[in-house]
Amino acid sequence: MTAGSLLSLGAVLVLAPALPGVATKTKALLTGRRGAPVLQLYRDLLRLLRKGAVYSTTTTWMFRLAPVAAVVTPLLAGILLPLDGRGAVLQFSGDFVAFAALLALGRFTLILAALDTGSSLEGMGASRDAAFASLVEPGLFLCFVVLILATGRLSLSGMLGAAPAPSLAMVAVSLFFVLLAEASRVPVDDPATHLELTMIHEVAVLDHSGPDLALLLYGGALRLALFAALPVSVLVSRAPLAAPLALTVLVAGMVVVAVAVGIVESSMARLRLSRVPQFLVAASVLASLGVILQLLT
Amino acid sequence: MTLYFLGLAALVAAGLSAVILGRRPAFADRSYGLLAGAGCVLAGLPAVRVLAGGPAPGVQLAVPTPAGGGPWVFGIDLLSAAFLLVVLGPGLASALYGVRALRSERAHGSNAARLLFVLELAALALVVTARAVVPFLIAWEVMAVLAYFLVTFEHERAEVRRAGLVYLVATHTGTLALLALFASWAGPSGGGSLSFDALAARADALPAGGALVLCLALFGFGLKAGLVPLHFWLPDAHASAPSHVSGLMSGVVIKMGIYGLFRVVSLLAAPPAWWGWLVLALGAVSAVLGVLWALAQHDLKRLLAYHSVENIGIILMGLGAGVLGIAYRVPLVAVLGFAGAILHTLNHALFKSLLFLGAGATYHATGTRELDRLGGLARRMPLTWIAFLIGSVAIVGLPPLNGFVSEWVVYQALLGGVTSAGPIRLSLVGIAALALVGGLALACFAKVCGIVFLGAPRSTAAARGHEAATGMLAPMLGLAAACVLIGLAPALAVGPALAVGASVARAAVETAGSGIPQAVTRIGLLSLMVVALLGLGSLAWAALRRRRPTSQAETWGCGSALPNVRMQYTASSFAAPLLAAYGPLAGVRETRSRTAFHSHAREIVLEGAILPMWAAVRGALWRLRPIQHGRLWVYLLYLIAVLLLLLLYLAGLVGGTSR
Numbered sequence: 001m002t003a004g005s006l007l008s009l010g011a012v013l014v015l016a017p018a019l020p021g022v023a024t025k026t027k028a029l030l031t032g033r034r035g036a037p038v039l040q041l042y043r044d045l046l047r048l049l050r051k052g053a054v055y056s057t058t059t060t061w062m063f064r065l066a067p068v069a070a071v072v073t074p075l076l077a078g079i080l081l082p083l084d085g086r087g088a089v090l091q092f093s094g095d096f097v098a099f100a101a102l103l104a105l106g107r108f109t110l111i112l113a114a115l116d117t118g119s120s121l122e123g124m125g126a127s128r129d130a131a132f133a134s135l136v137e138p139g140l141f142l143c144f145v146v147l148i149l150a151t152g153r154l155s156l157s158g159m160l161g162a163a164p165a166p167s168l169a170m171v172a173v174s175l176f177f178v179l180l181a182e183a184s185r186v187p188v189d190d191p192a193t194h195l196e197l198t199m200i201h202e203v204a205v206l207d208h209s210g211p212d213l214a215l216l217l218y219g220g221a222l223r224l225a226l227f228a229a230l231p232v233s234v235l236v237s238r239a240p241l242a243a244p245l246a247l248t249v250l251v252a253g254m255v256v257v258a259v260a261v262g263i264v265e266s267s268m269a270r271l272r273l274s275r276v277p278q279f280l281v282a283a284s285v286l287a288s289l290g291v292i293l294q295l296l297t
Numbered sequence: 298m299t300l301y302f303l304g305l306a307a308l309v310a311a312g313l314s315a316v317i318l319g320r321r322p323a324f325a326d327r328s329y330g331l332l333a334g335a336g337c338v339l340a341g342l343p344a345v346r347v348l349a350g351g352p353a354p355g356v357q358l359a360v361p362t363p364a365g366g367g368p369w370v371f372g373i374d375l376l377s378a379a380f381l382l383v384v385l386g387p388g389l390a391s392a393l394y395g396v397r398a399l400r401s402e403r404a405h406g407s408n409a410a411r412l413l414f415v416l417e418l419a420a421l422a423l424v425v426t427a428r429a430v431v432p433f434l435i436a437w438e439v440m441a442v443l444a445y446f447l448v449t450f451e452h453e454r455a456e457v458r459r460a461g462l463v464y465l466v467a468t469h470t471g472t473l474a475l476l477a478l479f480a481s482w483a484g485p486s487g488g489g490s491l492s493f494d495a496l497a498a499r500a501d502a503l504p505a506g507g508a509l510v511l512c513l514a515l516f517g518f519g520l521k522a523g524l525v526p527l528h529f530w531l532p533d534a535h536a537s538a539p540s541h542v543s544g545l546m547s548g549v550v551i552k553m554g555i556y557g558l559f560r561v562v563s564l565l566a567a568p569p570a571w572w573g574w575l576v577l578a579l580g581a582v583s584a585v586l587g588v589l590w591a592l593a594q595h596d597l598k599r600l601l602a603y604h605s606v607e608n609i610g611i612i613l614m615g616l617g618a619g620v621l622g623i624a625y626r627v628p629l630v631a632v633l634g635f636a637g638a639i640l641h642t643l644n645h646a647l648f649k650s651l652l653f654l655g656a657g658a659t660y661h662a663t664g665t666r667e668l669d670r671l672g673g674l675a676r677r678m679p680l681t682w683i684a685f686l687i688g689s690v691a692i693v694g695l696p697p698l699n700g701f702v703s704e705w706v707v708y709q710a711l712l713g714g715v716t717s718a719g720p721i722r723l724s725l726v727g728i729a730a731l732a733l734v735g736g737l738a739l740a741c742f743a744k745v746c747g748i749v750f751l752g753a754p755r756s757t758a759a760a761r762g763h764e765a766a767t768g769m770l771a772p773m774l775g776l777a778a779a780c781v782l783i784g785l786a787p788a789l790a791v792g793p794a795l796a797v798g799a800s801v802a803r804a805a806v807e808t809a810g811s812g813i814p815q816a817v818t819r820i821g822l823l824s825l826m827v828v829a830l831l832g833l834g835s836l837a838w839a840a841l842r843r844r845r846p847t848s849q850a851e852t853w854g855c856g857s858a859l860p861n862v863r864m865q866y867t868a869s870s871f872a873a874p875l876l877a878a879y880g881p882l883a884g885v886r887e888t889r890s891r892t893a894f895h896s897h898a899r900e901i902v903l904e905g906a907i908l909p910m911w912a913a914v915r916g917a918l919w920r921l922r923p924i925q926h927g928r929l930w931v932y933l934l935y936l937i938a939v940l941l942l943l944l945l946y947l948a949g950l951v952g953g954t955s956r
Binding site for chain 2 (some may be wrong): 050051052053054055056057058059060062064065067068069071072073075076090091092093094095097098100101102104105107108111112114115116117118119120121122123124126127128130131133134135136137138140141142145148149152154196206207210211212215273274277284288291295
C-alpha cells in the first residue's frame with residue numbers, strides 16, 4: 001500500500017461521475033446534437049442530495065441498504081485495483097475473485113431492493129439484471145485467466161501491466177464487452193430509454209429517489225470507472241512512468257473508453273432481449289480464444 | 298477416544314430419555330436437549346484437539362463377528378476430525394430445532410423420531426471414525442436405513458413414501474457398489490485383516506492402478522453424495538423430509554459420500570490423473586446443472602436440495618484438483634484442492650442446514666413451500682429473515698461470509714494448476730465453470746430471498762405468517778453466527794483445513810505457499826471492511842435522511858393506480874429469462890392455454906432416464922408372465938421337463954466318455 005495508490009483511488013472517486021457525461025456528449029455530437037454538459041452528473045448528484053425521498057410502504061430496510069451497498073462495494077473493489085499502475089491499496093493472491101464477488105454483492109442487494117418494492121416492472125429489471133450478470137461472469141474470469149497465463153501472477157496488481165501480446169488485445173476487447181454489460185450500456189441496456197418495459201438497470205431502481213438515487217447514480221459511475229480502468233491497465237503498462245504521468249495516462253485512457261462507449265451507443269441500437277445472451281457469450285468466446293492463444297505460445 | 302465414546306453414549310441416552318419420558322414432554326425436551334448437546338460437545342472435543350495439532354487417538358476392539366474381517370478399529374485422524382465436526386455441529390443444531398418443530402407438528406411418533414435422529418447422528422459419527430471395513434459398512438448401513446425412517450416421517454403422504462422408496466433403492470445400490478469395492482480391494486485374502494491400514498498396504502498391488510476400485514468408489518460414494526447424474530433420488534427425499542431432517546440430510550449425510558472419496562484417495566497413495574480429471578469434470582457438470590435446475594424449481598425445499606447438488610459439485614472440483622495435484626506432482630495444488638474441498642464441506646454443512654431450518658420456519662408459519670404463494674415475510678419474521686439472508690449470501694459465495702472463503706481456496710487450487718506446467722494447466726476450465734456457477738447461484742438466491750421474504754404477501758397464508766419460536770430461532774442464529782465467524786476470521790478455519798489437506802496429499806502444510814496465510818488475513822480484513830463500511834454508511838445515511846423531508850407512498854406503478862399483489866413478479870417469471878437461455882437443459886416443461894400458463898420443473902435424470910428404463914425392464918419381465926399359471930400340473934410339467942433334459946445331458950456325457 002502506497003500513497004500513490006491511495007491518491008489514484010481518490011482521483012478516480014472524484015472523476016468517475018464525468019465518465020457517463022463523456023459518453024453521452026460523444027453520442028450527442030455524433031448524432032448532431034449539442035447535448036448535456038459533460039459535468040451534468042455532478043449537478044444531478046448535488047441536486048438529488050438536497051432533495052427529500054419517497055419510500056414505498058411495501059419496502060423494508062433492504063431497500064435503504066442497497067444505495068449504500070451500491071457505493072461501498074465498488075469502492076472496496078477499487079482498493080483491489082492497481083490504479084496507479086504499480087500496486088493496489090490491498091493486494092493478495094486471488095484478489096480478482098474478491099473483486100468480482102464484491103461487485104456481485106452490490107448487485108445482489110440491488111436486486112433484492114428492486115424485489116422489495118413488489119413492483120412487477122422492478123422485478124422485471126431485477127430478473128434481467130441477474131440473468132445477464134450470470135453470463136458475464138465467466139467471460140470476466142477467463143480474461144483474468146489469460147492475464148494469469150501471461151504473467152504467472154495471481155493478484156490484480158501483478159497480472160495487470162503484462163508485456164503486450166495478441167491475446168491481450170482480445171482480453172481488452174472482451175473486457176470492453178463486459179463493461180458494456182456491467183455498466184448497463186448499449187447494446188445490452190439503454191440508459192436513455194424512456195420505456196420501462198425495455199429497461200434493465202434503470203427500471204430496477206425506479207422507486208429510489210432523492211439522496212438514495214444520488215448514491216445509486218454515483219455507484220453506477222464508479223462501476224463504469226472501474227471497468228474502464230481494466231482494459232486501460234491491460235493495454236498500457238504504466239509501471240515505468242512517474243506517478244503523475246501514470247495517473248494522467250489512466251484518466252486519458254478512461255476517457256477514451258468512455259468515448260468508445262459513446263461511439264457504440266450512437267452507431268447501433270440496443271439488442272433484442274433474447275439476443276443479449278449471445279452477445280455476452282461472445283465476450284466469453286473471445287476470452288477463451290485469448291486463453292487458447294496464450295496456452296499455445 | 299474415551300471422551301468420544303462417552304459422547305456417543307450420551308447421544309443414545311438423549312434419544313432413550315425422549316422415549317422413556319414421553320409422558321412428561323417438558324421434562325423430556327429438556328433432558329433430550331441437554332444430553333444431545335453434551336454428547337455432541339464430548340464427542341467433538343477430541344476432534345478439536347486433533348485439528349489443533351494434538352496426537353490422533355485410535356482404539357482396537359476385538360469384536361467377534363461371524364463375517365471375520367479382523368478387529369474393529371476406530372480412530373480420529375485429521376480427516377476424521379474435520380468430518381466429525383461437520384457431523385456434530387450442524388447435527389446438533391438440527392436436533393435442537395427438531396425438539397420444537399416436532400412438538401407442534403404432531404404428538405404421535407415424534408418421540409421415536411427424536412430417538413432415530415440422535416441414533417443417526419451416532420451412526421454418522423461412527424462412519425467417519427471407523428477404520429476397518431466391517432464396522433464402516435455396518436455404520437454406513439445403519440446410517441442409510443435410519444435416514445429412510447427419518448425421511449418417511451410423514452408416511453401418510455403418498456409422495457413421501459415414493460421419495461423414500463427411491464432413496465432406499467438408490468442407497469442400497471450404492472452399498473452394493475461399496476461391498477464390491479472393498480471385496481475387490483481386499484482380494485482373495487480370506488481371513489486376513491480388513492482394517493483400512495491393511496487395505497492401504499495392499500494399494501500398490503491393485504491392478505491397473507486401482508481403476509476398478511476408483512470407479513466403484515465414484516459410483517458408490519457418488520450416489521450418496523448426489524453428483525450428477527446420480528443425484529436423481531436427492532431432491533425428492535430432501536424435500537419430503539421434515540425440515541430439520543432435510544437440513545441433516547443435505548448438510549451432513551450426503552457429505553459421507555465426500556468422506557468416502559477422501560478416505561479412498563488417502564488410502565491409495567497415488568490416484569491416477571484420469572480419475573482426477575473425471576472427478577473435476579463431474580464436479581463442474583454437477584455444479585452448473587445443479588444450480589440451473591435449482592433455478593427452475595417452484596418448491597422452496599426442492600430448490601435448496603438442488604443447491605446441494607451444486608455445492609457437492611464445487612467440493613468435487615476441489616477434490617479433483619487435489620488428485621490432479623498428486624498425479625502431476627504439484628503438491629501446492631494437491632494441498633489447496635483438498636483443503637478447499639474440506640472447508641467447503643464444512644461451510645456447506647453450516648449454511649445449508651441453516652437454509653433448510655429457515656425454510657422449515659417459513660413452512661411452519663405459512664403452511665406452504667410454494668414460492669409463488671409466499672412473499673413479504675421479512676416484516677413478519679424479521680429474525681428468520683436475517684438468518685436466511687446470511688445463509689443465502691454465504692451460499693452464493695459473497696464476502697463477508699464463509700462461502701466466499703472456501704470458494705476462494707478452491708479457486709486458488711485451480712489457479713495453482715493454471716500457473717504450473719503441463720496438462721494440469723487445463724484445470725482453468727474449472728475456473729470458468731465456478732464463475733458461471735457463482736453468477737447463477739446469485740440469480741437463484743436473489744429469487745428465493747426476494748420472492749419469499751420481500752414484496753407483498755402473495756396469498757392469505759403468507760399474510761398470516763408469524764415469527765418462529767425461540768427453540769427454532771436459536772439453532773438458526775447459532776449456525777448464522779458460525780457462518781459470520783468463519784467469514785470475518787477465515788484464518789481460524791483455513792489453517793486446520795490446510796492441515797487436513799496436507800495430510801490427505803501426504804505433503805507438508807508449507808507447500809501450500811507462503812502467500813496463503815497472508816492472503817487469508819487480508820480477506821478477513823476485507824470482510825471486516827465490508828461489514829464496517831456497510832454499517833457506518835447505513836448509519837450516516839439514516840442521519841442524512843432524518844434531515845430531509847421523507848414521505849411514504851404506494852410503490853410507483855408507472856401511472857397505473859392499481860396496487861394489486863397479484864401483479865408482482867413471481868419466482869417463475871424471475872427465472873424465465875435465464876432458463877430460456879439454457880433451453881432444454883433446464884428441464885422446464887411449459888403448458889399454455891388461452892387462460893392459463895403452467896411451468897413444471899422436470900427431474901431430467903429420474904423422469905427422463907431412470908423411470909423409462911425401469912418401465913422397460915418391467916415390460917420385458919411382463920413377457921415372462923405366461924409361464925406362471927398358478928396351476929399345479931404346469932409346475933409338475935416344468936419339473937419333469939427339466940429332469941428329462943438333465944437325464945439326456947447326462948446320457949450324452951456318459952456316452953461321450955465310454956466311446
